[in-house]
Amino acid sequence: MRCPKCPGTLEAKTYGRKITVHRCTDCGGLWCKPEVLLEMKQEWMSEAVLDSGDPKIGQALNQLDEIKCPECGVDMDKTMDEKQIHIWYETCGNCDGIFLDAGEFTDLKYDTFMDRIRGLVKGKRPSA
Numbered sequence: 001m002r003c004p005k006c007p008g009t010l011e012a013k014t015y016g017r018k019i020t021v022h023r024c025t026d027c028g029g030l031w032c033k034p035e036v037l038l039e040m041k042q043e044w045m046s047e048a049v050l051d052s053g054d055p056k057i058g059q060a061l062n063q064l065d066e067i068k069c070p071e072c073g074v075d076m077d078k079t080m081d082e083k084q085i086h087i088w089y090e091t092c093g094n095c096d097g098i099f100l101d102a103g104e105f106t107d108l109k110y111d112t113f114m115d116r117i118r119g120l121v122k123g124k125r126p127s128a
Contacts, residue, residue: 005067005101006061009026010023013050015040019046022070023050027101028052031071074093
């Protein structure tokens with residue numbers, strides 16, 4: 001699969017027995033399904049192994065929000081985490097896929113006081 005945010009390729013990466021995500025060879029973005037994301041959140045050190053891209057690159061690419069689903073090709077929806085509104089990612093309404101820019105999964109996994117401050121500063125994601 002092609003990365004929806006850069007010219008890179010999404011390659012399968014595994015962690016443990018249950019987790020397989022697709023990570024971009026260039027930007028480090030992650031593509032997965034909701035059930036895999038839940039497993040990733042529960043698995044110890046999954047962020048260190050799977051979310052290995054540079055968060056600065058992920059933050060820059062976060063501005064590209066008009067992207068196509070790498071699995072089915074439809075326009076992806078702009079989404080923000082309900083608890084940590086500073087985390088913006090894309091979801092596919094057709095196949096339920098999720099695309100997280102580099103560093104977003106690590107941030108999503110840990111909800112800290114500083115995340116609340118970031119949410120106040122960054123604000124909610126503008127809708128299309």
